[in-house]
Amino acid sequence: MHLSMVFNNSGRKVRQGKIMARSDTRFREAFNHLLDFCATMPAGAELPAEATLSEAAGVSRTVVRRCLTRMADLGIVAWDGRAKHLLRAPLTADRIALPDTSGGRDQLEKRFLDWVLRFDVPADTPLSVAELARTFDVAPHDLKEFLASLSRFGLVARRPRGGWILRGFTKDFAIELSDFRLILELDAIAKVAEAPVDHPVWQRLAELRAAHLALADRIATDFHEFSKLDEAFHEAINSVVRNRFMAESQKVISLIFHYHYMWDKTHEMDRNLAAINEHLAVIDALEARDAPRACEAARQHLRTSKSTLLSSLRHHALG
Amino acid sequence: MHLSMVFNNSGRKVRQGKIMARSDTRFREAFNHLLDFCATMPAGAELPAEATLSEAAGVSRTVVRRCLTRMADLGIVAWDGRAKHLLRAPLTADRIALPDTSGGRDQLEKRFLDWVLRFDVPADTPLSVAELARTFDVAPHDLKEFLASLSRFGLVARRPRGGWILRGFTKDFAIELSDFRLILELDAIAKVAEAPVDHPVWQRLAELRAAHLALADRIATDFHEFSKLDEAFHEAINSVVRNRFMAESQKVISLIFHYHYMWDKTHEMDRNLAAINEHLAVIDALEARDAPRACEAARQHLRTSKSTLLSSLRHHALG
DNA sequence: CTCAATGTATTTAATAATTTGATTCAGTCG
DNA sequence: CGACTGAATCAAATTATTAAATACATTGAG
Numbered sequence: 093m094h095l096s097m098v099f100n101n102s103g104r105k106v107r108q109g110k111i112m113a114r115s116d117t118r119f120r121e122a123f124n125h126l127l128d129f130c131a132t133m134p135a136g137a138e139l140p141a142e143a144t145l146s147e148a149a150g151v152s153r154t155v156v157r158r159c160l161t162r163m164a165d166l167g168i169v170a171w172d173g174r175a176k177h178l179l180r181a182p183l184t185a186d187r188i189a190l191p192d193t194s195g196g197r198d199q200l201e202k203r204f205l206d207w208v209l210r211f212d213v214p215a216d217t218p219l220s221v222a223e224l225a226r227t228f229d230v231a232p233h234d235l236k237e238f239l240a241s242l243s244r245f246g247l248v249a250r251r252p253r254g255g256w257i258l259r260g261f262t263k264d265f266a267i268e269l270s271d272f273r274l275i276l277e278l279d280a281i282a283k284v285a286e287a288p289v290d291h292p293v294w295q296r297l298a299e300l301r302a303a304h305l306a307l308a309d310r311i312a313t314d315f316h317e318f319s320k321l322d323e324a325f326h327e328a329i330n331s332v333v334r335n336r337f338m339a340e341s342q343k344v345i346s347l348i349f350h351y352h353y354m355w356d357k358t359h360e361m362d363r364n365l366a367a368i369n370e371h372l373a374v375i376d377a378l379e380a381r382d383a384p385r386a387c388e389a390a391r392q393h394l395r396t397s398k399s400t401l402l403s404s405l406r407h408h409a410l411g
Numbered sequence: 412m413h414l415s416m417v418f419n420n421s422g423r424k425v426r427q428g429k430i431m432a433r434s435d436t437r438f439r440e441a442f443n444h445l446l447d448f449c450a451t452m453p454a455g456a457e458l459p460a461e462a463t464l465s466e467a468a469g470v471s472r473t474v475v476r477r478c479l480t481r482m483a484d485l486g487i488v489a490w491d492g493r494a495k496h497l498l499r500a501p502l503t504a505d506r507i508a509l510p511d512t513s514g515g516r517d518q519l520e521k522r523f524l525d526w527v528l529r530f531d532v533p534a535d536t537p538l539s540v541a542e543l544a545r546t547f548d549v550a551p552h553d554l555k556e557f558l559a560s561l562s563r564f565g566l567v568a569r570r571p572r573g574g575w576i577l578r579g580f581t582k583d584f585a586i587e588l589s590d591f592r593l594i595l596e597l598d599a600i601a602k603v604a605e606a607p608v609d610h611p612v613w614q615r616l617a618e619l620r621a622a623h624l625a626l627a628d629r630i631a632t633d634f635h636e637f638s639k640l641d642e643a644f645h646e647a648i649n650s651v652v653r654n655r656f657m658a659e660s661q662k663v664i665s666l667i668f669h670y671h672y673m674w675d676k677t678h679e680m681d682r683n684l685a686a687i688n689e690h691l692a693v694i695d696a697l698e699a700r701d702a703p704r705a706c707e708a709a710r711q712h713l714r715t716s717k718s719t720l721l722s723s724l725r726h727h728a729l730g
Numbered sequence: 731c732t733c734a735a736t737g738t739a740t741t742t743a744a745t746a747a748t749t750t751g752a753t754t755c756a757g758t759c760g
Numbered sequence: 761c762g763a764c765t766g767a768a769t770c771a772a773a774t775t776a777t778t779a780a781a782t783a784c785a786t787t788g789a790g
Contacts, residue, residue, distance in 0.1 A: 110749095111748090111749090111775070111776085112748095112749065112750080112774080112775080113747080113748040113749035113750075113773075113774050113775050113776085114748080114749050114750045114751085114772080114773045114774050114775080115750080115773080115774075116749090116750060116751090118750080118751070119750075119751085141763080141764060141765085142764075142765070143763090143764075143765095151751080151752090152751060152752045152753075153752085153753090153765090154750080154751055154752065154753085155750085155751065155752090157765095157766090158750090158751090173758095173759085173764090173765070173766090174759075174760090174763095174764065174765070220741090220742070220743095221742075221743070222741075222742055222743080223741095223742085231773090231774070231775095232742095232743090233552075233773085233774075236556065236743090237555065237556065237559040238559070240556040240557070240559040240560045241559045241560055241562050241563050242563075243560050244560050244561075244563040244564065244659055245563065245656065245659075246655040246656065246659065253437075253780095253781095254742090254743055254744075254780090254781095255742080255743065265655075268653075268654045268655055268656060269656070271654055272654055272656040272657060275594060275595070275598050275657075276594070279594050334587070335587040335590055335591055336565040336584075336587055337564065337565065337587060337588065337591040337660065338591060338594075340563055340564070340565060341656065429778095430746070430747085430777090430778090431745085431746080431777095431778065431779080432744075432745050432746050432747085432776075432777040432778035432779075433743080433744045433745055433746085433777080433778050433779045433780085434744075434745080434779080435778090435779060435780090436779095437779075437780070438779075438780085460734080460735055460736085461735075461736070462734090462735075462736095470780080470781090471780060471781045471782075472736090472781085472782090473779080473780055473781060473782085474779085474780065474781085476736095476737090477779090477780090492735090492736065492737090492787090492788085493735060493736065493787095493788080493789085539770090539771065539772090540771075540772070541770075541771050541772075542770095542771085550744085550745070550746095551745095551771095551772090552744080552745070555772095572751095572752095573751090573771095573772060573773070574771080574772065731790100732788105732789100732790090733787105733788100733789100733790095734787100734788095734789095734790105735786100735787085735788085735789100736785100736786080736787070736788095737784105737785080737786070737787085738783100738784080738785070738786085739782100739783080739784075739785090740781100740782080740783070740784090741780100741781080741782075741783090742779100742780085742781075742782090743778100743779085743780085743781095744777100744778085744779080744780100745776100745777085745778080745779100746775105746776080746777075746778090747774100747775080747776070747777085748773100748774085748775075748776085749772100749773085749774080749775090750771105750772085750773080750774095751770100751771090751772085751773095752769100752770085752771080752772095753768100753769080753770080753771095754767105754768085754769075754770095755766105755767090755768085755769095756765105756766090756767085756768095757764105757765085757766080757767095758763105758764085758765075758766095759762105759763095759764080759765090760761105760762095760763090760764100
């Protein structure tokens with residue numbers, strides 16, 4: 093077996109029996125890259141300087157030198173100081189296997205919120221970093237970093253004696269979240285009303301109006317499609333706000349509302365039909381450039397939304 | 412030398428020559444606590460069960476047993492299974508020294524922002540976790556956690572190839588921060604205007620009005636005192652908002668504005684006097700329960716504040 | 731016998747140690 | 761002299777180790 097990452101029976105990353113304290117993915121990628129580079133050259137050709145190679149592969153010279161060492165070991169190049177020339181054309185067998193790069197760092201957020209909301213983890217649940225890291229198949233310390241980033245939203249907190257707790261979706265959390273959302277969204281509405289006629293939001297709103305009307309027609313059967321429409325609607329409204337703080341906040345807010353929408357199944361069709369009409373009222377007012385009316389319509393919609401969120405919490409707590 | 416944490420010449424935490432992978436502060440505290448507990452008992456008395464002791468000391472049984480082992484080693488107690496009785500009264504010399512608990516986790520935030528703002532670290536500066544950890548005298552991984560928590564505010568970000576960068580106080584950052592502040596604060600103003608007469612905010616505003624008037628009188632000499640007054644004023648306004656999201660946001664916002672106030676020294680006295688009057692206008696309108704006027708006054712003040720922030724950035728960038 | 735207390739094993743969180751990779755700097759060959 | 765190499769240094773990522781908590785098994789006094 094050639095130099096490649098495998099897992100031994102204790103599950104640790106090893107290379108030729110030696111435990112690796114850090115993955116050498118960069119080296120692997122660079123090595124394959126350099127093999128490709130060599131393949132474009134005739135046998136016997138002189139290779140360029142280390143610095144040139146490192147720039148070509150997008151890595152440091154240190155990695156290039158490790159690659160060269162290995163290529164010399166495999167008899168692909170002869171390397172002595174500045175003199176390095178190609179001995180033979182590289183083969184497919186020379187390549188190093190790359191580890192799975194399934195690491196979607198942004199997806200961890202979605203998966204985590206999904207887990208919290210779907211399994212209805214109660215407030216003040218102690219979170220085990222080790223266990224979560226296992227279930228999400230990420231390194232414990234990556235998960236810790238993620239939890240730390242969530243702590244600013246008050247969603248999780250450090251325990252005094254170490255560890256983490258999920259502050260959870262209590263009634264207070266829901267109320268404060270809704271209030272926060274109201275403020276951000278009313279501002280967005282005001283900004284939409286002032287947007288120039290050639291702003292893409294108007295096109296988007298026209299599309300959304302059509303989609304809303306279409307769904308209203310077949311609401312009896314497709315009412316569960318509303319959740320996606322709701323998300324799209326609020327996203328369109330908030331897209332006019334170019335503000336990193338509000339955008340970051342809205343990201344979490346929309347996720348939470350999205351999931352809670354899917355929870356509460358009581359009168360779902362009626363609720364969704366009502367919400368469609370509320371959305372349409374907002375769109376109407378906006379297209380008429382009637383900012384006060386749009387704000388009032390949005391306020392009404394968010395009020396409904398808030399009470400839905402609260403009642404879904406109640407039902408959930410009771411069930 | 413008895414069992415106590417010291418630092419060897421390489422600066423690592425050691426205990427009797429052995430390197431500790433984790434601090435044993437809990438054990439030390441519990442040990443001293445149990446000594447105090449024993450001091451209240453007569454010599455020869457029987458000690459309660461391990462579980463009882465652990466509850467009393469607020470630690471797990473594991474730690475209690477370690478303490479008992481040590482107390483037996485020192486000849487303070489005789490311990491054999493359930494039989495454990497006090498042999499002699501504990502002495503001061505039996506106690507274990509505690510490591511410095513200078514760990515103010517909340518203070519790290521202030522110190523970090525202070526560093527960023529005081530030394531005018533430019534945008535997109537790579538941050539070295541190791542170096543920062545040294546300058547702030549905290550463990551590298553604590554600092555990493557802290558950076559992760561700041562990343563939600565867009566203040567720092569991960570670099571694609573590892574490490575962190577300070578996104579920094581660019582013009583865009585300042586504008587977006589100001590806009591965000593405006594929205595949060597106008598909401599707070601509206602809430603103050605609706606606050607009941609017995610709400611503590613009214614008392615606070617009355618005090619602040621007096622403080623503002625007093626400072627206005629001696630503005631020629633004490634104009635630099637305004638920075639604190641400004642912070643107090645905005646804090647009072649925002650104190651009526653009971654919302655974790657807004658509170659967390661305001662914490663960072665006020666810090667940033669606070670430091671920037673201290674930067675820009677051009678026309679400082681004039682600016683501060685103007686700001687005092689703007690504050691007073693807001694207080695006047697609020698006490699008259701005139702919400703629209705209060706909002707307009709606040710809007711005016713925040714507009715001034717925003718342009719001050721922007722001009723301080725400009726001066727700084729040029730200097 | 732019972733059950734409360736102890737003894738032991740397993741797990742987790744904190745943190746040190748180790749390895750990969752980037753960078754710096756002095757030396758060297760053309 | 762100047763571009764390149766070689767070696768040393770430093771930081772970041774990741775494993776390994778230790779302290780402490782918890783879960784489980786065992787024992788002994790009533």
